[in-house]
Amino acid sequence: MTASTNSPGTLAPSPGEAEDGGRTAGPWGRLPTWLRRTIVFAALIGIWQLYTSASGVSAFVFSGPWDVAKALADGVSSGDLVTSTWTTLRMLGTGMAIGIALTVVLTVLAVTTTLGDDVLTLVSSMINPLPSVAILPLAMLWFGLTDTALVFVTANAVLWPMTVSVSMGLRTTPPTLLMVGRNLGLGRWRLTWDVMMPAALPHALAGLKTGWAFGWRTIIAAELVFGAAGSKGGLGFFINNARYYALIPDVFAGLVVIALIGIALDLVFNVIERRTVVRWGMKEGASA
Amino acid sequence: MNGEDAPALLVDHVAIGYRRRGRFVPAVADAAFEVRRGEKIMLLGPSGSGKSTVLKAVAGFLRPSSGRVVVDGRVDPGPGPDRAVVFQEFDQLFPWRTVLGNVVHALRVTGVDRATARRRAVEHLRLMGLEDMLDSHPHQLSGGMKQRVAIARALAVDPLMLLMDEPFGALDAQTRGRLQGELARIVARTRSTLLFVTHSIDEAVLLGDRVVVLAGRPSHVAEIVDVSALDGPDAPGFAGARHRLRSLLAEEGEILDGVYE
Ligand SMILES: Nc1ncnc2c1ncn2[C@@H]1O[C@H](COP(=O)(O)OP(=O)(O)OP(=O)(O)O)[C@@H](O)[C@H]1O
Numbered sequence: 428m429t430a431s432t433n434s435p436g437t438l439a440p441s442p443g444e445a446e447d448g449g450r451t452a453g454p455w456g457r458l459p460t461w462l463r464r465t466i467v468f469a470a471l472i473g474i475w476q477l478y479t480s481a482s483g484v485s486a487f488v489f490s491g492p493w494d495v496a497k498a499l500a501d502g503v504s505s506g507d508l509v510t511s512t513w514t515t516l517r518m519l520g521t522g523m524a525i526g527i528a529l530t531v532v533l534t535v536l537a538v539t540t541t542l543g544d545d546v547l548t549l550v551s552s553m554i555n556p557l558p559s560v561a562i563l564p565l566a567m568l569w570f571g572l573t574d575t576a577l578v579f580v581t582a583n584a585v586l587w588p589m590t591v592s593v594s595m596g597l598r599t600t601p602p603t604l605l606m607v608g609r610n611l612g613l614g615r616w617r618l619t620w621d622v623m624m625p626a627a628l629p630h631a632l633a634g635l636k637t638g639w640a641f642g643w644r645t646i647i648a649a650e651l652v653f654g655a656a657g658s659k660g661g662l663g664f665f666i667n668n669a670r671y672y673a674l675i676p677d678v679f680a681g682l683v684v685i686a687l688i689g690i691a692l693d694l695v696f697n698v699i700e701r702r703t704v705v706r707w708g709m710k711e712g713a714s715a
Numbered sequence: 716m717n718g719e720d721a722p723a724l725l726v727d728h729v730a731i732g733y734r735r736r737g738r739f740v741p742a743v744a745d746a747a748f749e750v751r752r753g754e755k756i757m758l759l760g761p762s763g764s765g766k767s768t769v770l771k772a773v774a775g776f777l778r779p780s781s782g783r784v785v786v787d788g789r790v791d792p793g794p795g796p797d798r799a800v801v802f803q804e805f806d807q808l809f810p811w812r813t814v815l816g817n818v819v820h821a822l823r824v825t826g827v828d829r830a831t832a833r834r835r836a837v838e839h840l841r842l843m844g845l846e847d848m849l850d851s852h853p854h855q856l857s858g859g860m861k862q863r864v865a866i867a868r869a870l871a872v873d874p875l876m877l878l879m880d881e882p883f884g885a886l887d888a889q890t891r892g893r894l895q896g897e898l899a900r901i902v903a904r905t906r907s908t909l910l911f912v913t914h915s916i917d918e919a920v921l922l923g924d925r926v927v928v929l930a931g932r933p934s935h936v937a938e939i940v941d942v943s944a945l946d947g948p949d950a951p952g953f954a955g956a957r958h959r960l961r962s963l964l965a966e967e968g969e970i971l972d973g974v975y976e
């Protein structure tokens with residue numbers, strides 16, 4: 428007999444077994460996922476705190492979790508951290524909105540006209556390999572040390588990965604669905620709007636996930652380069668400023684906020700995917 | 716010939732081919748038949764004999780390489796909702812719309828107002844036995860259920876001509892029998908013209924007025940058999956027509972029925 432976990436009589440997998448795939452479920456594996464993750468998280472924080480207090484590392488280069496938590500609380504109550512976060516998120520949002528709008532225009536032009544297709548293919552294959560921060564010097568030259576420059580680099584970071592995946596999605600619309608649309612008498616624009624765009628949604632969302640991650644990295648990097656931009660700086664500015672005044676816990680607090688926002692936005696996009704393309708059976712994915 | 720007698724559809728010595736790796740490969744060499752208004756024409760032939768190809772040419776998706784398709788006096792018209800198509804493929808429903816949403820959408824884009832669209836969609840989905848699935852999404856349906864939604868959608872837009880490509884192929888014998896009856900009733904009531912592709916001799920004889928048999932590769936019309944008087948297996952002549960069609964297909968070296976029997 429093979430060592431199959433699904434021996435006759437135990438066809439229904441015990442809780443946790445399905446998620447763990449082929450791994451053997453020891454006592455640890457049998458704990459619920461959230462509990463396992465919480466324990467690991469607490470242990471990591473513990474090690475961090477232990478290292479800081481036991482190793483005697485200088486408080487001018489490293490902070491423990493307790494100091495970082497205090498800095499976070501202070502930053503929130505004084506409003507500094509909240510303002511910086513809001514500034515960065517607002518610019519990210521503006522940049523993404525512009526990037527998405529341009530994506531829609533460019534990709535629709537590319538699938539409806541041959542010239543648009545040629546132009547977009549060439550331009551995106553030239554710009555896409557460029558790391559998006561690389562155009563920051565140009566942006567500074569054109570717009571100065573302003574929010575506009577930051578929005579510009581962010582929009583640029585979002586635009587190209589998105590156009591690549593969205594035009595792929597539009598192009599791979601199932602031919603039967605296109606025939607159904609044409610059979611209903613839909614014209615070119617209605618066909619794009621009613622059939623091709625929704626059919627491209629799985630690709631568009633995947634592109635949005637890549638695009639926002641690019642945009643997020645780019646705007647933080649750009650803010651760090653800027654140092655002090657405009658009257659109110661964003662998170663990158665907050666970190667750089669804290670470093671300048673040797674407020675090391677604040678540096679860490681800024682990093683924690685950046686990570687948390689990353690996690691939160693990833694969650695948001697996963698929820699959007701689950702409510703749309705996964706629910707419609709257009710993409711395999713977490714159905715839980 | 717006066718206007719009343721003009722055929723709803725004239726397939727006038729049509730040849731159609733596909734471009735495969737740069738080469739033109741003919742699929743249909745000579746398809747020629749006429750369909751009168753309200754008539755039910757069955758396209759019968761072995762797999763690969765170009766039944767779907769002819770149907771897609773009538774629907775306006777393929778252009779004949781010679782000959783012409785005349786629909787209601789229009790030569791080689793593009794696709795349009797006057798000829799509603801039920802495709803052979805299972806992926807013909809919009810996955811992002813519900814079952815009801817798919818049918819309502821078809822009605823809305825063909826100019827029906829919201830309330831009427833909803834009422835008519837529900838009515839046709841009920842006829843297809845799908846009243847419990849209205850809010851499901853297509854991926855939650857079986858293959859046969861998906862085809863029934865597509866049939867409901869095509870019937871709901873109330874077209875001049877229905878083009879159906881093996882719509883009952885994925886159904887069990889009982890459901891198929893019930894839906895054949897339902898389709899016959901609806902077509903009789905709306906007096907819409909029906910062009911129906913099938914593998915099944917029995918289905919062709921039961922549903923059709925005339926059966927166009929496609930044979931050869933590239934194919935031509937081997938014979939057109941009149942079965943209009945035969946609306947049940949007990950009708951005199953049923954066995955004869957069945958036998959005739961069977962021998963026509965057997966000449967092709969393929970026994971096809973039995974799949975459905
Ligand atoms: N898109 C296509 N590109 C190239 N060749 C095609 C295409 N569609 C069909 N053909 C060819 O045309 C011929 C007729 O195909 P068609 O689909 O019309 O047959 P059919 O009678 O509908 O068969 P079935 O009963 O299996 O559906 C076949 O030889 C097929 O290989």
Ligand SMILES: [Mg+2]
Pocket residue numbers: 766767768803880
């Ligand atoms: Mg076919």
